[in-house]
Amino acid sequence: MTATRWLAEYAWLPDHAEPTADVLIETADGRISAVTPLAGGSGVDTGVEVLDDAVRLPGLTLPGLANAHSHAFHRALRGRTHGGRGDFWTWRDRMYAVAQRLDPDSYLALARAVYAEMALAGVTCVGEFHYVHHNPDGTPYAEANAMGEALVEAAAHAGIRITLLDTCYLTATVDGEPLAGPQRRFGDGDALRWAERIDAYRPDDDHVRVGAAIHSVRAVPAGQLATVAGWADRHAAPLHVHLSEQPAENDACRAVHGCTPARLLADRGALGPATTAVHATHLTSGDLTLLGDAGTGVCLCPTTERDLADGIGPARRMADVGLPLSLGSDSHAVIDLFEEARAVELDERLRTRRRGHFSAAELRDAATVGGHATLGWRDAGRLAVGARADLVTVRLDSPRTAGVPPVGVWFAAGAADVTHVVVDGRTVVRDGRHLTVDVPAELTAAIEEVTS
Numbered sequence: 491m492t493a494t495r496w497l498a499e500y501a502w503l504p505d506h507a508e509p510t511a512d513v514l515i516e517t518a519d520g521r522i523s524a525v526t527p528l529a530g531g532s533g534v535d536t537g538v539e540v541l542d543d544a545v546r547l548p549g550l551t552l553p554g555l556a557n558a559h560s561h562a563f564h565r566a567l568r569g570r571t572h573g574g575r576g577d578f579w580t581w582r583d584r585m586y587a588v589a590q591r592l593d594p595d596s597y598l599a600l601a602r603a604v605y606a607e608m609a610l611a612g613v614t615c616v617g618e619f620h621y622v623h624h625n626p627d628g629t630p631y632a633e634a635n636a637m638g639e640a641l642v643e644a645a646a647h648a649g650i651r652i653t654l655l656d657t658c659y660l661t662a663t664v665d666g667e668p669l670a671g672p673q674r675r676f677g678d679g680d681a682l683r684w685a686e687r688i689d690a691y692r693p694d695d696d697h698v699r700v701g702a703a704i705h706s707v708r709a710v711p712a713g714q715l716a717t718v719a720g721w722a723d724r725h726a727a728p729l730h731v732h733l734s735e736q737p738a739e740n741d742a743c744r745a746v747h748g749c750t751p752a753r754l755l756a757d758r759g760a761l762g763p764a765t766t767a768v769h770a771t772h773l774t775s776g777d778l779t780l781l782g783d784a785g786t787g788v789c790l791c792p793t794t795e796r797d798l799a800d801g802i803g804p805a806r807r808m809a810d811v812g813l814p815l816s817l818g819s820d821s822h823a824v825i826d827l828f829e830e831a832r833a834v835e836l837d838e839r840l841r842t843r844r845r846g847h848f849s850a851a852e853l854r855d856a857a858t859v860g861g862h863a864t865l866g867w868r869d870a871g872r873l874a875v876g877a878r879a880d881l882v883t884v885r886l887d888s889p890r891t892a893g894v895p896p897v898g899v900w901f902a903a904g905a906a907d908v909t910h911v912v913v914d915g916r917t918v919v920r921d922g923r924h925l926t927v928d929v930p931a932e933l934t935a936a937i938e939e940v941t942s
């Protein structure tokens with residue numbers, strides 16, 4: 491692979507509160523090999539010669555954004571569930587209807603388009619919380635991991651990395667009701683068979699990692715939580731879990747187990763530094779302490795949490811007790827990490843009626859290095875020598891960003907302002923266009939296939 495020199499009008503370097511002007515970034519073999527702020531401005535008294543061969547990146551260049559929580563097929567529901575009343579549970583019935591329609595081919599087509607939409611939004615890595623494992627009647631495909639393989643292939647087509655968070659989903663309720671109807675295809679029977687299935691999947695591509703997920707305390711019996719956690723531990727893999735998204739989950743857990751979901755996970759060995767709690771919206775003070783003591787991270791999904799009327803998680807208190815934060819677009823009502831990031835701050839303002847809870851650098855870190863770390867890519871998400879060569883450039887001359895200082899992008903920019911995306915040294919998006927996927931056309935066709 492050839493080396494490339496990139497000349498960023500602005501770049502946001504690690505440990506800097508604000509972006510730096512005129513930065514030369516050199517990449518080779520998929521890694522950042524040099525980062526040189528040109529203090530005198532590009533081409534003037536810089537001491538760096540031959541800038542003519544550098545690819546110019548007008549605007550602000552960020553590290554790669556990580557979308558740490560995705561269910562790719564939920565994208566098919568965008569705009570279809572927003573008119574009526576209802577709640578999380580009525581939305582879930584609509585979501586199951588789409589899940590019923592998927593097969594490995596249709597899921598590949600849909601996920602490829604969705605991941606390409608993510609690439610256009612500056613996402614260089616996705617955490618796919620994957621639970622549609624089997625045929626609709628619950629019988630395995632001839633290739634037991636066919637659906638997961640489709641997702642991994644889709645990410646390769648879209649040019650982004652993926653952590654396939656293979657999800658254990660065994661029961662319908664906290665008190666152990668069996669899976670029925672549309673949920674049957676999610677289940678492996680028990681946690682040992684779940685582990686056997688994913689042990690049989692050994693992808694060797696550079697763009698994929700396999701992690702584990704516990705769907706929720708509704709879906710994995712207490713006695714089997716340790717099996718899933720143990721698998722993640724043995725493989726040094728990330729472990730993700732939906733936690734306390736809804737008060738009803740907390741109520742059911744207390745009724746059956748006499749404790750909160752966080753306490754149940756902690757008691758069964760499922761909370762640790764490799765664990766990420768997704769949502770964590772309805773936590774008690776004791777739950778926050780448990781997560782903090784365990785070094786567990788939290789993935790916030792504010793646009794989904796507001797879309798599903800979940801509530802507002804205690805984001806500032808999480809950060810204050812040291813929980814590493816990451817962001818996900820989850821149901822893909824919106825795919826825009828800028829919107830997720832500013833929502834963390836803005837939702838906190840709505841709750842407290844005060845402004846100024848998170849710094850711009852904290853929001854940047856949640857969207858970049860924090861998200862990559864929670865997905866097991868600790869060498870990504872920073873514009874630093876040795877890191878993966880992910881570059882995301884945001885224009886500063888669009889109707890949304892014109893006149894905005896670079897530090898203000900988290901409150902002004904949107905996915906549509908991303909112009910250039912490089913993943914592991916390869917250009918995936920140039921001038922706002924995905925180089926290999928016609929995103930609108932492929933989304934239209936793939937969604938038609940699973941909804942008509």
Ligand SMILES: [Zn+2]
Nearest residue numbers: 561619732820
């Ligand atoms: Zn989710």
